[in-house]
């Protein structure tokens with residue numbers, strides 16, 4: 263780093279122009295403290311006993327964020343989203359809906375409880391990387407099996423810390439979602455990384471096929487009795503639910519099992535005719551990553567099932583249902599990601615604090631007559647739930663299974679059981 267830039271950084275530690283950039287207006291280095299951006303370059307200071315910045319996050323808007331790496335090294339491109347959950351980073355890391363994305367946690371202190379064997383929401387981490395303000399220097403939890411850094415490194419997932427997550431979040435809120443590149447490779451220039459971020463897009467890409475299971479399987483695990491919290495909505499009758507795996511979170515399956523369901527999970531491409539042959543009591547369309555408009559085959563499958571058996575859609579499942587009913591989905595400015603979103607249930611009038619993770623939403627104005635908006639996100643008025651009683655359809659844009667997040671919306675599983683029961687009794 264040139265001395266002039268270092269002096270400038272000392273005077274104005276928040277932002278300065280890279281002196282050697284061929285196009286200085288396009289590249290800005292943003293640092294939390296000038297030391298983290300510049301110490302490596304100052305003669306004599308490079309042998310400090312603590313870690314100095316060795317990673318960059320380059321956003322498509324031309325901003326460059328110097329950071330320190332943990333987890334895996336390399337170069338990775340993804341869409342940056344911010345998550346406002348205070349706890350539950352392990353469930354977030356293993357939520358397949360984050361495929362193709364970098365999750366930036368707004369909670370400034372991450373890693374203090376380490377990682378355990380129980381909180382996995384899928385068999386692997388599908389996200390692009392983790393961006394945090396500060397990594398805990400120690401872990402302390404009775405369930406802790408290893409540190410967050412070791413966990414990410416073993417799974418080849420990049421993480422960066424010592425980056426101004428508040429500033430990035432404000433930028434995303436102001437300008438909308440941005441694609442970025444995380445890199446620990448010094449050989450790559452800022453311009454190369456910027457070019458990489460600008461030539462990549464998450465819109466229109468089928469991410470479901472990369473996360474769905476390859477073969478059907480039966481799921482039996484309930485919520486561990488130690489953690490169970492809701493014994494209502496059960497009547498002893500076991501309903502058979504087929505769950506389409508678009509990137510399903512384990513806690514959806516655990517909550518269905520806890521509500522007494524016998525569950526068969528099937529891959530995203532499983533034909534509707536095969537499902538209907540099995541005569542299930544209900545079909546669940548799961549959460550999943552990416553753009554619902556990029557998976558027309560899944561919308562077709564949903565269409566073939568609608569009206570023949572009660573269905574419940576969660577998040578991606580809700581968006582696919584919206585499209586199958588003739589509605590449209592659109593990309594939101596920066597989406598909803600966190601465990602603190604207020605939602606009003608328009609039928610009961612109750613407000614739930616909910617867990618959310620989505621960048622797309624259903625446009626309620628595009629839906630045909632008879633489809634009812636049952637839930638509204640109170641932060642922005644967007645559609646958070648639908649029902650089409652004529653065809654025994656219910657869906658939520660958010661996560662009644664939480665994991666992580668509050669349990670206010672768990673009643674939705676009980677409502678699905680009631681729907682299946684009503685149809686069975688009247689059959």
Ligand SMILES: NC(=O)CC[C@H](N)C(=O)O
Pocket residue numbers: 359548549550551552553554576577578579619620621622623
């Ligand atoms: N959690 C999910 O199912 C996410 C749905 C969809 N991929 C979105 O971002 O809107």
